[in-house]
Amino acid sequence: MRLARQFVKSEASAEDVLQDAWLGVLAGLEAFEQRSSFRTWFFSIVGNCARKRATKEAKLVPFSTLTDAPDSEPAVAASRFAEAGRWPDHWAEAPSPWPLPDEAALGKELAVVVDRAIEALPAGQREVVTLRDVLGLSAPETCEAVGISEANQRVLLHRGRARVRAALEETLGWAP
Amino acid sequence: MGTMSDELLPELHCKELVEIVTDYLEGAMSSAERARFEAHLAICDGCEVYLERMRTVVAISGRLDERVIEPAMKDKLLASFRSWRAPGGRDPVR
Numbered sequence: 538m539r540l541a542r543q544f545v546k547s548e549a550s551a552e553d554v555l556q557d558a559w560l561g562v563l564a565g566l567e568a569f570e571q572r573s574s575f576r577t578w579f580f581s582i583v584g585n586c587a588r589k590r591a592t593k594e595a596k597l598v599p600f601s602t603l604t605d606a607p608d609s610e611p612a613v614a615a616s617r618f619a620e621a622g623r624w625p626d627h628w629a630e631a632p633s634p635w636p637l638p639d640e641a642a643l644g645k646e647l648a649v650v651v652d653r654a655i656e657a658l659p660a661g662q663r664e665v666v667t668l669r670d671v672l673g674l675s676a677p678e679t680c681e682a683v684g685i686s687e688a689n690q691r692v693l694l695h696r697g698r699a700r701v702r703a704a705l706e707e708t709l710g711w712a713p
Numbered sequence: 714m715g716t717m718s719d720e721l722l723p724e725l726h727c728k729e730l731v732e733i734v735t736d737y738l739e740g741a742m743s744s745a746e747r748a749r750f751e752a753h754l755a756i757c758d759g760c761e762v763y764l765e766r767m768r769t770v771v772a773i774s775g776r777l778d779e780r781v782i783e784p785a786m787k788d789k790l791l792a793s794f795r796s797w798r799a800p801g802g803r804d805p806v807r
Contacts (some may be wrong), residue, residue, distance in 0.1 A: 612731045613763075626726035631759030635766065651773045670774035676739060687741075695735035702770045 557586040580668060581682040612699035617711075633712045635705075647705065654704035655697070662697030665690055670698070722746065725753040730760050734767055 561582045619629045655666055668679045669690075680690050722745055730753055736742050737750050754761050 612734070613728075615728075618728045626728040627757075628727050628759040631757075632762045632766065634762050635769065637769065647773055648777055651770070652777055655774065655777075666774065670771050671777050673775060691735055691739055691741060694739075695732075698735065698767060698770050699731075701774065702766055705766070705770065705773075 551587075554583065554587045557589075558583040561586060577674065577678040577682050580672070580674065580678075581684070584664065584682060610696060610699075612695065612702075630712055635709045636713055647708065650704055650708050651701055654701040657704075658697050658700055662693045662700070665693040666697035666701070669694055722749045725749050727753075727757060727760050727763075730757075731763060734764060737764075738767065738771075 558579075562579060617629055618626050655663060655671065658666060664683055665679060665685075668674045668682060669676070674682065676687060676690060680687055683690070685693075730750065733742070733746075733750065737747070742750065754764065
């Protein structure tokens with residue numbers, strides 16, 4: 538459901554995606570020869586159904602254009618680093634540890650921040666971050682489910698995580 | 714900062730470290746790259762904090778899981794699953 542929701546905006550669409558996916562799973566079960574783990578296979582079907590549906594809804598650029606990601610976005614804004622002086626390219630102001638909450642309430646608040654940040658990621662990053670960090674697939678499983686190379690997977694994961702981190706920094710501060 | 718006398722790779726700067734932090738966490742580094750990364754961490758509190766932040770991001774993401782799945786949705790899915798199975802009467806999962 539989470540993966541399906543990453544691609545389509547409405548609850549109803551996501552439900553359709555999941556139903557399609559289930560049918561795909563059931564129809565393909567006989568052909569499924571355990572070449573891959575069931576989980577990987579299942580998520581690749583959900584991903585495919587969701588992409589198909591999202592394309593139909595015209596809410597998604599074709600996936601192939603997303604994996605290339607021609608823009609190279611820095612993980613941390615250049616302004617965070619010293620330009621000149623004694624230590625160029627070192628932290629202008631070093632980050633200090635986040636005061637992480639113990640209380641469930643604030644922990645929940647952070648979860649909401651992370652959830653929203655993941656949802657706001659570009660599609661390729663979103664899918665990889667969701668499969669890897671939220672659903673806990675391994676790197677090889679994710680590559681197989683999405684159909685991308687290890688290197689590509691790592692780039693998308695790197696950029697996605699950097700954006701989520703930046704979102705948390707808006708809440709928790711850079712050097713609190 | 715330290716000398717690079719017996720280092721094969723040039724010294725790492727914070728600005729570069731943040732771009733290879735995922736390679737480090739993924740174990741996608743050569744041992745020389747790893748050594749250089751860890752040598753920098755040992756002398757740079759800021760980068761240590763940064764690495765910790767990335768681990769926090771991963772940890773919070775991992776706790777999102779499916780707790781948010783709506784009960785109504787679950788029922789609908791189960792219903793559609795059952796109706797698919799019903800006609801043939803055969804358990805597709807075997």
